[in-house]
Amino acid sequence: MPLDLLQEARRQAEICNACRYCEGYCSVFPALHQKRVFTDGDITQLANLCHNCRGCYYACQYTAPHEFDLNLPKALAEVRRDSWERFAWPAPAARAFHTHGTMIAAASVLGFALLFLAIRAIGSAGGEGFYAALSHNAMVAIFAPAFLFPLASLAVGLRRYWRSVGGARIRWAHLVGAFGMVAKMKDLAAGHGDGCNFEEEDRFSHARRYAHQLVMYGFLLCFAATSAGTVMHYGFGLHAPYGLFSLPKLLGVPGGVMLAAGTGWIAWLKLSADREVGDATAWGGEMGFVLLLGFVAVSGLALYALGGTGAMPLMLALHLGAVLSFFLLTPYTKMAHGFYRLAALVRDAQRKQETAPGTGNEATA
Amino acid sequence: MTSQFDIAVIGGGNAALCAAMTAAEAGARVLILETAPKSYRGGNSRHTRNFRCMHGGPLGPLVDSYGEEEYFADLLKVTSGKTDEGLARLAIRTSEECLPWMEAHGVRFQPSLSGTLSLARTNAFFMGGGKSLVNAYYRTAESLGVEVLYEAAVTHLELEGDRIAWVDYTHEGATHRIEPKAVIVASGGFQADTEWLTRAWGPAAENFLIRGTPYNRGVVLADLLEQGVSQVGDPTQCHAVAIDGRAPKFDGGIVTRLDCVPFSIVVNKDAERFYDEGEDVWPKRYAIWGRLVAAQPDQVGYVIIDAKSLELFMPSVFPPIKADTLEELADKMGLPPAKLRATVEAFNAACGDTSAFHPTELDGVATTGLEPPKTNWARPITEPPFYGYSLRTGVTFTYLGLKVDETAQCSTESGPIRNLWAAGETMAGSILGQGYLAGFGMTIGTVFGRIAGREAAAYAA
Ligand SMILES: Cc1cc2nc3c(=O)[nH]c(=O)nc-3n(C[C@H](O)[C@H](O)[C@H](O)COP(=O)(O)OP(=O)(O)OC[C@H]3O[C@@H](n4cnc5c(N)ncnc54)[C@H](O)[C@@H]3O)c2cc1C
Ligand code: HEM
Ligand code: SF4
Ligand code: SF4
Numbered sequence: 001m002p003l004d005l006l007q008e009a010r011r012q013a014e015i016c017n018a019c020r021y022c023e024g025y026c027s028v029f030p031a032l033h034q035k036r037v038f039t040d041g042d043i044t045q046l047a048n049l050c051h052n053c054r055g056c057y058y059a060c061q062y063t064a065p066h067e068f069d070l071n072l073p074k075a076l077a078e079v080r081r082d083s084w085e086r087f088a089w090p091a092p093a094a095r096a097f098h099t100h101g102t103m104i105a106a107a108s109v110l111g112f113a114l115l116f117l118a119i120r121a122i123g124s125a126g127g128e129g130f131y132a133a134l135s136h137n138a139m140v141a142i143f144a145p146a147f148l149f150p151l152a153s154l155a156v157g158l159r160r161y162w163r164s165v166g167g168a169r170i171r172w173a174h175l176v177g178a179f180g181m182v183a184k185m186k187d188l189a190a191g192h193g194d195g196c197n198f199e200e201e202d203r204f205s206h207a208r209r210y211a212h213q214l215v216m217y218g219f220l221l222c223f224a225a226t227s228a229g230t231v232m233h234y235g236f237g238l239h240a241p242y243g244l245f246s247l248p249k250l251l252g253v254p255g256g257v258m259l260a261a262g263t264g265w266i267a268w269l270k271l272s273a274d275r276e277v278g279d280a281t282a283w284g285g286e287m288g289f290v291l292l293l294g295f296v297a298v299s300g301l302a303l304y305a306l307g308g309t310g311a312m313p314l315m316l317a318l319h320l321g322a323v324l325s326f327f328l329l330t331p332y333t334k335m336a337h338g339f340y341r342l343a344a345l346v347r348d349a350q351r352k353q354e355t356a357p358g359t360g361n362e363a364t365a
Numbered sequence: 366m367t368s369q370f371d372i373a374v375i376g377g378g379n380a381a382l383c384a385a386m387t388a389a390e391a392g393a394r395v396l397i398l399e400t401a402p403k404s405y406r407g408g409n410s411r412h413t414r415n416f417r418c419m420h421g422g423p424l425g426p427l428v429d430s431y432g433e434e435e436y437f438a439d440l441l442k443v444t445s446g447k448t449d450e451g452l453a454r455l456a457i458r459t460s461e462e463c464l465p466w467m468e469a470h471g472v473r474f475q476p477s478l479s480g481t482l483s484l485a486r487t488n489a490f491f492m493g494g495g496k497s498l499v500n501a502y503y504r505t506a507e508s509l510g511v512e513v514l515y516e517a518a519v520t521h522l523e524l525e526g527d528r529i530a531w532v533d534y535t536h537e538g539a540t541h542r543i544e545p546k547a548v549i550v551a552s553g554g555f556q557a558d559t560e561w562l563t564r565a566w567g568p569a570a571e572n573f574l575i576r577g578t579p580y581n582r583g584v585v586l587a588d589l590l591e592q593g594v595s596q597v598g599d600p601t602q603c604h605a606v607a608i609d610g611r612a613p614k615f616d617g618g619i620v621t622r623l624d625c626v627p628f629s630i631v632v633n634k635d636a637e638r639f640y641d642e643g644e645d646v647w648p649k650r651y652a653i654w655g656r657l658v659a660a661q662p663d664q665v666g667y668v669i670i671d672a673k674s675l676e677l678f679m680p681s682v683f684p685p686i687k688a689d690t691l692e693e694l695a696d697k698m699g700l701p702p703a704k705l706r707a708t709v710e711a712f713n714a715a716c717g718d719t720s721a722f723h724p725t726e727l728d729g730v731a732t733t734g735l736e737p738p739k740t741n742w743a744r745p746i747t748e749p750p751f752y753g754y755s756l757r758t759g760v761t762f763t764y765l766g767l768k769v770d771e772t773a774q775c776s777t778e779s780g781p782i783r784n785l786w787a788a789g790e791t792m793a794g795s796i797l798g799q800g801y802l803a804g805f806g807m808t809i810g811t812v813f814g815r816i817a818g819r820e821a822a823a824y825a826a
Contacts, residue, residue, distance in 0.1 A: 018620035018682045021414055021494030024475030033479050036680055058500060059493030061411045061618055065404060068620075068682075192473035192492055202500040 005082050009075040010038050022056040024191035027348050045165040047079035048344035051187040053196035057277050077279035084336050089156040094332040099281050101288030112321035129241040133313040146327045153331040167347050177349030185209050199272045214262030221255025256301045263294030289334040296322045370396040371825035373532050373545040375519045378408030380789025380810035381551035382502035387818030389509040393825050400518040401580045407499035408553050409577035412618040415488040417804030418460045425464050426474040431487050447798025459812045471501030480679045488804040524592040528783045547784040547821040554763035554790045555583020565600035572664035576759040579615035593777050597768035598794030604801040605655030610755030611683050624678035627742050629668040630712050633661040636704035643741035659758040666756035672748040677724045685752035694751045713745035764794035773817040786817035
């Protein structure tokens with residue numbers, strides 16, 4: 001199966017290499033046009049570089065019913081997802097979640113249940129606020145491994161990725177280049193900056209790009225809020241609950257709102273997009289991931305709003321349960337995309353540096 | 366029945382869309398009748414990549430300048446003077462204002478593609494190619510209120526004295542008749558009608574491949590010519606190039622081009638060489654080879670290269686046929702093996718000093734005492750594995766068409782037809798008597814499409 005996916009993407013890449021009409025859209029084509037023969041690693045790198053903006057699909061004169069049957073965004077999306085499944089450690093976990101939204105839902109319910117049980121069994125050790133429902137030590141006992149394990153797993157996956165695409169030593173300039181692309185999500189704007197073709201065939205729009213940046217920056221703010229809380233707890237002996245003008249709240253509340261709004265927007269856009277121009281088999285898993293992420297945000301905000309009421313323990317179990325599942329599933333769901341895509345952009349920054357401008361294939365103009 | 370539309374535009378490619386948008390902006394109610402289904406809309410225009418544009422200084426993606434005189438001189442060179450100077454200069458001069466107009470109507474440009482540096486100054490490349498141009502135009506046209514009917518094949522325009530009285534077309538199995546005030550014909554050439562090509566070229570034309578849309582069958586063109594509308598050009602004139610012989614019969618597009626001829630020897634099916642493969646750089650020779658191959662038995666040629674030349678040209682869509690010996694290659698390609706070896710050996714023996722070999726310049730590395738000679742890039746074919754491609758004639762578009770004046774208006778012997786205009790491929794013969802200049806097809810369509818739209822709207826108002 002993976003061989004077929006790679007082979008199909010290779011077939012299409014070879015057609016694009018003879019055509020080159022899409023060269024201006026994104027980072028994929030300049031990288032593609034530097035090769036004549038595509039190894040499995042080359043195809044994997046191109047796949048992870050592709051942002052599924054779909055510009056090249058709607059611009060292509062060879063899409064079905066044409067016999068060349070081009071659908072590069074789909075072919076690359078399938079290779080990409082397959083590469084995440086192959087590189088993940090342990091791989092069976094990735095195969096279970098990437099393509100199965102129901103498995104993500106089940107894992108989330110399991111997370112809730114675990115937290116309910118924990119709250120029931122361990123309960124308060126006489127703490128205040130949330131710690132009245134679940135002691136701080138119990139939270140750490142649950143979340144420290146749930147945070148570290150996925151990180152270790154991702155490290156293994158990324159190492160495998162880096163080997164497969166022939167990555168070189170990473171330098172500061174490569175990181176600057178890659179983060180520059182991420183910060184503006186340039187490849188979702190197309191080369192002309194009009195956006196991608198997601199919601200309505202060939203219409204260009206920035207909706208997906210903006211929604212993504214809401215999610216991404218919202219997520220990073222939430223993450224920063226949690227980190228700030230941890231530092232305040234251990235570093236300064238300042239314990240939750242924090243006031244509205246504390247760092248965790250100042251970062252967390254806007255972050256949560258952005259994350260909630262952004263995931264809702266992405267889910268909505270995803271409903272109108274043509275599934276066949278992406279990895280249709282993974283649609284459920286992707287949607288599951290988006291909704292879980294949204295649920296983390298909404299339950300976090302609800303917890304904040306209902307923190308002083310009797311609903312608090314219930315909300316705490318739901319929120320922490322969702323966070324727990326989200327963390328644990330990170331290497332095995334669409335959440336892995338951020339890490340692999342970042343790696344692909346770093347690799348592409350290296351490629352750009354390796355080849356001075358103008359040394360493309362210009363043998364016979 | 367009177368029509369709810371002022372103007373019917375026949376065709377759904379670049380020329381048709383430029384006409385429709387211009388007319389709609391002038392206030393006309395416009396209907397586009399496109400014979401192709403939506404997925405194949407846009408005719409040959411969806412296969413294009415650039416248009417040739419005059420410019421006095423840097424303009425959009427174009428560097429330096431490209432003035433009217435240089436542009437016209439380039440045109441004279443390729444057409445051997447067979448061009449209507451007035452119309453040609455009109456097209457050239459107007460091309461400069463087309464670029465910003467195209468951008469305003471949704472087209473986006475990109476820097477010259479890798480492998481096409483020689484065109485960076487003269488040709489503006491569409492980002493995503495012609496289909497993205499066509500997509501953008503359809504969106505803009507629809508936002509201007511233009512109605513589009515797909516799978517609407519126009520079968521007849523009724524010429525009544527000096528005006529078109531009605532338009533017949535079929536749609537969803539039924540025949541319809543409309544009576545617009547004005548009609549713009551932008552339905553391309555007749556290259557996809559093999560029978561018509563055969564009438565002009567003889568049976569050889571059955572082996573021609575059609576590089577673009579299967580829908581340009583010249584139905585409207587034939588219908589109008591039969592009714593005495595003035596024609597221009599000769600039915601054997603067309604833009605034809607040598608392409609990969611394995612390309613599909615229709616619609617193979619750009620990816621079927623082969624750039625390896627200068628580094629090869631080319632033989633016919635009897636394994637005999639027939640022309641100087643190294644006469645000039647390929648962009649200046651690929652059109653000639655379309656005709657050369659058409660003149661060979663079965664209208665087919667075979668390109669033979671060896672391992673050292675494989676990476677010297679742009680990759681193409683089909684991998685070459687590969688073999689360790691010349692005999693094996695001949696077998697795989699259906700050539701007489703002994704003859705092929707003899708031809709290659711004769712060629713190799715005629716090669717001399719190859720130290721000056723330079724793949725992108727005329728290097729003068731030539732054969733001596735060989736007929737026909739190879740005057741550049743002549744390196745012996747010795748290094749296995751050997752590679753082969755078959756070559757066939759690929760027709761881009763035909764030149765026989767409707768004769769128009771500088772307002773894109775059609776006429777009969779007795780004078781102009783009051784409400785009939787033509788644009789694009791279907792009237793390109795008015796400007797191109799023979800030969801072709803890369804990117805000029807889209808220039809003609811854009812310039813004359815806009816003129817036709819303007820004139821028709823003024824008439825209908
Ligand atoms: C592979 C390829 C690459 C090319 N590259 C370039 C390039 O880079 N630059 C350039 O300038 N030129 C290029 N050309 C030439 C260029 O395509 C044409 O000159 C140009 O597109 C002509 O535009 P048009 O609108 O007149 O015709 P088309 O775009 O062919 O449109 C004709 C339309 O008429 C419709 N039609 C036909 N018959 C009927 C009927 N009876 N009723 C209703 N509709 C009908 C067709 O479906 C089609 O939509 C290329 C051609 C090919 C094949
Ligand atoms: C590291 C840099 C990142 C890059 C380069 C990146 C890139 C992308 C791209 C290109 C897409 C759309 C294509 C696709 O669906 O496959 C996408 C989707 C998405 N991203 Fe990111 N992303 C990054 C980080 C993040 C982060 C930190 C989050 C927050 C958790 C996030 C959340 C999402 C979501 C929710 C989707 C929609 C998923 C879907 O539609 O299936 N991304 N990302
Ligand atoms: S996607 Fe289609 S139009 Fe774009 S480069 Fe590939 S073959 Fe060409
Ligand atoms: S879908 Fe977008 S990002 Fe992916 S290859 Fe096509 S143009 Fe590039």
